[in-house]
Amino acid sequence: MRYVYLTIFLIVVLGVSIMGFRGSISTRSPLEVFPDMDHQAKYKPQAESAFFADGRADRPRIPGTVAYARTSGGEADGSFLRADQAVFEGKDASGAWVKGFPTAVTIDPAQLLERGQDRYVIYCAPCHGGLGDGNGITKQYGMGATPTFHDERLRTLAEGEIFNVITHGKGNMLSYADKLPAEDRWAVIAYMRALQRAAHATPADVPPGHKSKLGIK
Amino acid sequence: MSKLFPKSANKLPLQIIILVFVLGGIATAATTYYATNKYTNVGYAPVQPVPFSHALHSGQLGIDCRYCHVGVDKGPTSTVPTAQTCMNCHNQVKADSPLLQVVRDSYASGDPVPWVKVHQAPDYVYFNHSVHIARGVSCVECHGQVDQMDVVHQAKPLSMGFCLDCHREPEKFVRDPKLVTQLDWKHPRGVEGQLEDGKKFVHDWNIKPPQSCSGCHR
Numbered sequence: 001m002r003y004v005y006l007t008i009f010l011i012v013v014l015g016v017s018i019m020g021f022r023g024s025i026s027t028r029s030p031l032e033v034f035p036d037m038d039h040q041a042k043y044k045p046q047a048e049s050a051f052f053a054d055g056r057a058d059r060p061r062i063p064g065t066v067a068y069a070r071t072s073g074g075e076a077d078g079s080f081l082r083a084d085q086a087v088f089e090g091k092d093a094s095g096a097w098v099k100g101f102p103t104a105v106t107i108d109p110a111q112l113l114e115r116g117q118d119r120y121v122i123y124c125a126p127c128h129g130g131l132g133d134g135n136g137i138t139k140q141y142g143m144g145a146t147p148t149f150h151d152e153r154l155r156t157l158a159e160g161e162i163f164n165v166i167t168h169g170k171g172n173m174l175s176y177a178d179k180l181p182a183e184d185r186w187a188v189i190a191y192m193r194a195l196q197r198a199a200h201a202t203p204a205d206v207p208p209g210h211k212s213k214l215g216i217k
Numbered sequence: 218m219s220k221l222f223p224k225s226a227n228k229l230p231l232q233i234i235i236l237v238f239v240l241g242g243i244a245t246a247a248t249t250y251y252a253t254n255k256y257t258n259v260g261y262a263p264v265q266p267v268p269f270s271h272a273l274h275s276g277q278l279g280i281d282c283r284y285c286h287v288g289v290d291k292g293p294t295s296t297v298p299t300a301q302t303c304m305n306c307h308n309q310v311k312a313d314s315p316l317l318q319v320v321r322d323s324y325a326s327g328d329p330v331p332w333v334k335v336h337q338a339p340d341y342v343y344f345n346h347s348v349h350i351a352r353g354v355s356c357v358e359c360h361g362q363v364d365q366m367d368v369v370h371q372a373k374p375l376s377m378g379f380c381l382d383c384h385r386e387p388e389k390f391v392r393d394p395k396l397v398t399q400l401d402w403k404h405p406r407g408v409e410g411q412l413e414d415g416k417k418f419v420h421d422w423n424i425k426p427p428q429s430c431s432g433c434h435r
Contacts, residue, residue: 001232004236004431005239008239008240008243008262012243013265017249019256021258022259022260023255023256023260024260025260025262025370026260026262027261027262027263028261029261029263030257030261030337031256031257031259032257033252033257037339037340037341038339038340038341039339039340040340040341042340042346044294044340045288045293045294045296046294046296046297046329054328055328055329056329096304102278104272118395121281122281122283122284126278126279126280126284126306127306130365136305137278137279137280138278138310141310141311142277142310143306143310144309145267171306172306172308172309173302174304174305175301178299178301179284179287179302215391
């Protein structure tokens, strides 16, 4: 009997040494104990496909696709096919860059700035820096000259042109249109304007209630 | 008549019963230990086509998760970034590093970088990232400290029991949605503070994670 238990013990030791412990890092793909319906005949986003020649389940839009009619209560819908040039391209009817913010961007101004700050910190700050001075973290790692927002040219640049830079990129900066939908781009521009104002602020800009806190007379 | 069985055979039935229990116990222990996600999935770290390091990009450079995983607060899937996202920086930083050849090829040709998927919900499970992000469930609850990993591995079992542990008591986990991507954030007042604020969030936003089967198996 003793030998039986000794054998069992050795088998357990052998088993554990082959199977290993929970949570150990491994490059082997996970074991599927009951694989029923784990893999169904459907595609999930960004999945692989054996059917299409390029191996992608996500299909690009077929060239020449035309959008089919859409109305919203009979009125022209500016967001349909991005028809509203001011909102989606930053250009007015004559093709000049929009100055100020298009009226069709209807977010509560308070939220616009907050949203802008949130998005700016995520998508822009790595290069342009938290203050918009071009001293983002990437500068220390060999990123080329990132301009500061606080010089005269950028302070007076039309909002529409800034919008165009975010949408299509400029120089070494690539497009951020895939990361920032049009509304968010306008919010970021609003925040950029706030940064520019802050960098050129004088004691006169501080509301009276806050002056004592900041030690300004 | 000579004895057919020796005297020691009297003990045999008892010994067999004990042996059956011992073997049964070992089999049960082995199944509970090995046949769950905690063994089968946790620790999976496939070899990726590009040695991309979260510890460098997120931890050291402090890039927000949403810079790359753009879809995470907008929709069900947390998208893995396009080659263009990498080229935002790598057209200038380490622009001719051999490690990034795959990315540059992909950017030029438009074919995706063949990243290997790490976390995989079975196809019969419905999962949605943005719902969790909007309610202040941090990435760290389900993915562990990704910002310290050089190679991403699955850190949490993501089994049904794991999901339900939180769905039953969300107040232990929810935080201010602004902090979801700060993986090392802990409530400054510890567990008590977390529970207090968590209960407040759960009440104010009427957080009711599904516990019925059709919530996740639809």
